[in-house]
Amino acid sequence: MTVHPGFAWPTDQMKQALRTARPAALKSVQSWRERVADTLHSAAFSDFRADLLAYEQKAREEAMPELSFSLYREFRDTGERKAYEQAYFERRGRVVATGLLAAFSPEPERLALLEDLIWNVCQELTWCLPAHIGAGEEARSGIQIDLFAAETAQMLAEMVVMLGDELDERVGRLVRGEIDRRIFAPLYRDNAPFGWERADHNWSAVCSGGCGIAALLLVEDEELLAAAVRRTLGSMVAFLSGYGMDGGCAEGIGYWVYGFGFYTYYADMLHLFSGGELDLLSGPKIEAIAAYPRHIHLSEGIFVNYSDSREREVLPSGLLSYWASHTGKPASLPFELPLLTGDPCRRWAHAMRNVLWSDPVWFAAEGQPANQATTVHLENLSWTISRGTVQAENGASWTAAFSVKGGHNDEPHNHNDLGHFLLHAGGETILCDPGSGEYTKAYFSPGRESIMQIGSQGHSVPVIEGTYQVSGRNAAAHTLAADVTSPGRAEIAFDLTSAYGEANNLAACFRHLKWNGPRGSEDAELVVEDRFVWKNAIDENTGGKRQALPFVVEHLISRFEPVSERGRIRWAGRRAAVTLHYDAACWDAKVEVLDAVDHDHRPLRLYRTALSLSRAGSMPESGQGAGPGSPVTECKMRFVVSPRGEGGKG
Structure with a gap:
């Protein structure tokens, strides 16, 4: 199997690169606050900003949806998962909207609301979905890691580092302690095995990428951080093994966004925290995977949708901009900025990168002639x-x-x-x-x-x-x-x-x-x-x-x-x-x-x-x-x- 040459980095090389670059990398993440503020002030983001404000207002006026046992039990009892997941993603959406707006305009009332929302998420029995917790595993569900536990860890880690002193220090300590207990201890200290680490599909990239980003941001122990990077790289090897050299994603465009999106988000953060020395963003296979949306775009935002994908997808404009800039090959569809409410899972990772990376220059012009043969x-x-x-x-x-x-x-x-x-x-x-x-x-x-x-x-x-x-x-x-x-x-x-x-x-x-x-x-x-x-x-x-x-x-x-x-x-x-x-x-x-x-x-x-x-x-x-x-x-x-x-x- 051909994998990225970076997966063979010696541990000492990784430790030295991370030791040298980490202080500047943390300052760069802290600077996201100014970048978010500048971007959300722009006219091009007016609809996105209005969407966030409407969501924040909802969070002010309505109680946080409860993740009750009555909802939790539905999956095991009936096979249904919608009611619990609606409540779960509504909770995440409130945190995402208020967190982005806190960077845009850190008003005391807004920060207090965000602190309450974060505090509430940290009290959840588990960050996983019931469908991803084994029968009889409720007592250990707090230290289980699925896609959404990893996403939650990444969201909270990025938020507390970006906002820094704007948040009450007690909230920051709680976040760090909960991520350590739920993610770092089982995954990096205890080396508990997780089946997704060997998956050749989106799970390996999303779970390892979300946890790995949280580790880069929060883990100060050099040995533990090196172990975290090494373990994350192992999962990324498994993820890339699910792709051939043609860059095709068997799961379809929606899961390309999910899996390769989180691969990209981790690889970009690793590049930043290593001063560019640990680079997972180059190579023919990576560029072929990046070209997948262009290859399967039929026209007018409609994609080939075999497997579990929708035929019409609004792809993350930040992710498309990132790879178009990296490869020099523009996207084949007009610029469209996804709203937070357009994502059923209300993902922080996509929304934040859409704000940080979106650049309309890398998209097709409106009214551009149809595809050539x-x-x-x-x-x-x-x-x-x-x-x-x-x-x-x-x-x-x-x-x-x-x-x-x-x-x-x-x-x-x-x-x-x-x-x-x-x-x-x-x-x-x-x-x-x-x-x-x-x-x-x-x-x-x-x-x-x-x-x-x-x-x-x-x-x-x-x-x-x-x-x-x-x-x-x-x-x-x-x-x-x-x-x-x-x-x-x-x-x-x-x-x-x-x-x-x-x-x-x-x-x-x-x-x-x-x-x-x-x-x-x-x-x-x-x-x-x-x-x-x-x-x-x-x-x-x-x-x-x-x-x-x-x-x-x-x-x-x-x-x-x-x-x-x-x-x-x-x-x-x-x-x-x-x-x-x-x-x-x-x-x-x-x-x-x-x-x-x-x-x-x-x-x-x-x-x-x-x-x-x-x-x-x-x-x-x-x-x-x-x-x-x-x-x-x-x-x-x-x-x-x-x-x-x-x-x-x-």
């Missing part, structure tokens, strides 16, 4: 994204894009979606991914494939002999061919056989996709050809005649209700339409409504178009994956993407 193939992740520009008759231009994923069915935040594809046009993903469902106990428990957003029944993939794709690392999309060198063009073929291990009569399943992106006024076209090879050639009950006995259904997922006629189905968005042409002599079409809730418990309605095999059509007996006498079923689907109101190519 590009094709990106993330080889390690097995995602392909291809974009082109459509020129409509009215002179407007917009992006038409296609994406398909391979991979395997044991990825972090996995969905069983091998061979699943997206079609995006006019700022909308018309054939879409369902995104993340609501996080409950069942969502992460055995049998989770029955949930629509997770199982293949909620994706644009086949159902074979009534079976969906199976879970596990062995269920993989094996790439047979990939022509991804032409801008705006892509052709890729997968062997999906291992994903359908429960289809008893299936010998092989292949999916071939060819995308011809738009060129100027031309329509875009995607041709999907699926090939099913069967084990049994003859049904004994039919007098030796070949029959299309196996049951095959092709599913297509959209948020737009389609209009269907024989041989043709059309989904219409605001500016663009997608039209499917298929062989109505062999396939019957039916539209089904899927009602669910999304990650934020809002109603979600999807339309699933099902093409069911009705007669055999041609049944070749040889070819790829087929032995002599093996019957084959083929399905060809041709999708035309055109400006709305135009029929596209016939």
